[in-house]
Amino acid sequence: MKKFTSNSILNAKPISRRNVLKAGAGAAAVGAGATFGFPGILKAQTGAIKIGHLTPMTGFLGGLGEWAVLGIQMAAEEINANGGVLGRKLEVNSEDSINPNTAATKAQRILERDGADLLMGEISSASALAISQVAERNKKLFMALGPRSDTLRGKNCNKYMFCTDIPNTVMVNAVGGALLRDGLVKGKKFHTLTADYIFGHDLLRAAKAFFSANDASLVGDELIATDVTDFSPYLLKIRQAQPDIVCLNLAGNQVTNFVKQYAEFGLPYPTVGFNLNTSDAWAAGPGNLSGTWPTVWYHTLNTPGTQEFVANFTKKYGKPPENHAWIEYVSLKLMARAMAETQSTDTHDLIKYFESGAKFDILKGREAYFRASDHQLIQEAYPFSVKEASKAKDQWDLMDLGPAIPGDNEPLESIYPTPEQSGCSL
Amino acid sequence: MQIVFLIEQIVNGLVLGGYYLLIALGLSLIFSVGGIVNLSHGAFYAVGAYISVEVTKYLGFVPAVVVTPVAVGILGIFFERHILRRFYAADPILSLLVTFGFAMIGEQLLRIIWGAAPIPASMPSMLKGPVIIGDFLFSQYRLLLLAVVAVVLAGIWYLLNKTSFGRVVRAGIQQPDMVAALGIRLKPYMTSVVILGVGMAGLGGALFAPISVVHPAMGVEIMAVAFVVVIIGGLGSFWGVVLAALLVGVVRGVTIHFVPAAGEASMYVLMFAVLLARPRGLLGERIEKFE
Structure with missing residues (x-):
């Protein structure tokens, strides 16, 4: 792609670039036609499962976002080291969500252009609200990991959003x-x-x-x-x-x-x-x-699960995990379990599974579950x-x-x- | 009682103004002499805060406040000689871009070295606590800070107005070509002005670290205020910047007293009003090379 651009600048004939593009598009169409459009599906089945991860990395919540990235990436590495999910690797792309406007724009791009299977992350309740509306429009799952607003999971709830942190x-x-x-x-x-x-x-x-x-x-x-x-x-x-x-x-x-x-x-x-x-x-x-x-x-927290997680995290990063690192870690783990149990990455299969009241080990004393009526994770607090x-x-x-x-x-x-x-x- | 509360906010605003002044004055100096809007000024402030936190660990708080501006000033030498110097005569847009880029590099370096999460910083506990004078409550630390600012201010004023160094710098602001024609090289003076400017930013970082969050983007936060102060005060005017800093502090305090929601917007409204009445700023001088 880079070479392409520089060539077109060098020979100063934009028309040639356009022709090449046309030819490329034609070839792609022929290729797709020849195989009756099935390769798209096949490729999705064998490629990585793409998770778009949006979290504030700058601004007044930016310090928390850094922990979020460490947590979710560690979970992804562990899952992939054990063979991934459904035989496919998990690919978690973390991006700075900045503010509600940018968060919504990025969410749309991640789903539409990057072809992510679902969205996770966020700490700001305001940005999460914006992302949840994009998720709903695109009929894709959005798991809100850090936001704590009651309204987000109450009046502003929607079928495609699940919330894992505790509400206000x-x-x-x-x-x-x-x-x-x-x-x-x-x-x-x-x-x-x-x-x-x-x-x-x-x-x-x-x-x-x-x-x-x-x-x-x-x-x-x-x-x-x-x-x-x-x-x-x-x-x-x-x-x-x-x-x-x-x-x-x-x-x-x-x-x-x-x-x-x-x-x-x-x-x-x-x-x-x-x-x-x-x-x-x-x-x-x-x-x-x-x-x-x-x-x-x-x-x-004195549970075997937490202590093992803390030890592994500390070994990897040289400091103990903050609560956002923990919530992102357990959330990706429970998402992976949902995919494994349903043998699917389909939005509706996953929603059905989470709504079934399945219990999840989130490294606390008691197991947690999603409440079907408002999609929030019900768990202990301290x-x-x-x-x-x-x-x-x-x-x-x-x-x-x-x-x-x-x-x-x-x-x-x-x-x-x-x-x-x-x-x-x- | 209401009037006492109001006076308390005004006095606190004056103290807060001193806090803004340390950053704004350096910005204004570099702007006046070199014609460069140093968008990376905030980055030097942030670097100062981080350096002071590290130095505090080994030497203690007071030595850190002394060492930090020197260290940041040394960074300023490299910054001036290798970056700023190339842009004095160039299109201002280029220096805007290069200093903006430099600010981003600085912020990302802090993020790479110390992480995005804020790092802890405290002051010695003997400096904590209030001073109550009559009905007024002050933070002991901020009064101390104000005293440091006053000393720095007096020093800068003396340097600019009572020394041969200051005469050359002031002449350089107004008539750089004439100064050159008289056989005086302005370059070393520019280096000194940048050392002073970013050194003050570094000192600001060291002094504010114990009372604000030390994180990579802290420079961006202070830059908005510093700019507003410089613009209200007027280009090239030492006392303009001083007046503007105090005014911004007081207006913010009084606004928060009556209409808290408008607190952060108040300084922009003030800037708007001042620019309508005096486009050159409160005490801004006419500077030929910028006209």
Whole structure:
């Protein structure tokens, strides 16, 4: 192709290039005609299974995206080392989704031109919403791995999208019990700071529901643009509002910026938060983060599956996996299992399989399954608290993982919105 | 009480302005003297932050703040001699492209070496915490930062206005050909100006690392603000940049106080208003070679 272009520039006869193209197209048509169009199908059966992987690699969620890529690529390597799926290799192409607009454009190109069989990935709830609409239009599967918006899997759900991370309601419930126990909710005045996009709005809704159910009040409520890096004016407003507790519904770099500057200003109010990714905590630096937070998974989780994964990951990359690395790893594994069990990469076969309530080992204490009514993965969650600096074994050992929520004798769905509350109709 | 809160935001905005100034002043200097819009200025800021985090591990925070601008300044020598120098006389679009490309290379290098995920950085715990003066609350660290900025500012002002070095640089801004005709080579002066400019960016990176996320794209974040400050302040004007930086900080703080959602947009609205009234910026001088 390159040679082609340079030739046409050299001899300065664009017409010759056009003729060659025409001839090429004709030859291709003849070739296809001669074999009655079947080779296309045959080739799809023997070539690699193509998975388009979109994730933010730049911007305020870019730091999380890097972990996502490490996780999914490690899963792909393991699967391919064991002979692939249906005798075919898995080919996962990771790309930077940047923002909802670009994410949608890239998703369309990946499905249409690159011929991907399905889409996976994403962390931003806003970009995931855009990709899910492209997936629906193209009738291809999209597995959203990182987004946590309730609305995404509720009102905005669609038949072609499955969500594997925990939703905001579960984030709130995972840490809510611990906060109630520590006397940080009842009768307290809260000041919230919320990321100003679909994810934050929806987390704020869940947080407000939790506060009003538990007799807490709001004295301040700020929406923070995703590109805010200096929080000092907001810190002054918090001080002016005189809350008992500061509550964070922030995302990505916002969390890290906030906790660093909160420590810098040394405000006396304790902070609680309903969203924290381990990467944000690691980036905060020693002594800046405090309090109890919710998590979907942490690398000290004491199950054989997790410990084996952590050991392999650490051996490969020289650092333990962050929660996005874990979710991408287990998600590709469960996708591969679905293909193996259905002996198919067909969108409708896979949807049917996931909707069947099949149980998946996601390296936690209890197995997870997709709820047929809204296509979200139902699983355990955990609270985790910041460790005393002196007790940390290394720079990654920042948090103490609490017990799994819900308890052993309660159904997993008890921490999720009910199908009615979720508001999804497929 | 409301008025006290407002004054508190204004004072905080002034402190924040000092924080922007460190980046914007270097950008403005290089622009004024060389006629080059250095789009890679933010990359030097980011490199400064990363260098300071690494140096802090071995020498501690204060030595890191001293070493970083020197290290970044040395990078600036290579940058000026091998890249910028080729473009002083060229079409401005070329220098825009080359510095933009350089910014991307810088950001990707940081990504390759340290990874896309942010790296941890803290300040010594003795620097953390508030200072409460009357009704006002300040961050102790930011007051310290402001003092450092004031010292740097005074130094730069002295250098430009009270030394022979400064006279040549100022003459070079207005009449480069005349300076050359008098037998003065401007090249070494340009190298020094770039060292100063990117050195300040490096110092900014070192000082902001403990209070913001240290990640490869941090340079892009600061560049938008720095540009707005330079444009509002006006080309070639030292005090214009100072005034603009403080103004941007105050306007942002006050906007967040009343209309939080408009906080990040406020500086652009300010820029729009200033340019309508004064297309050359607040204190911008008429510079012949740019007319």
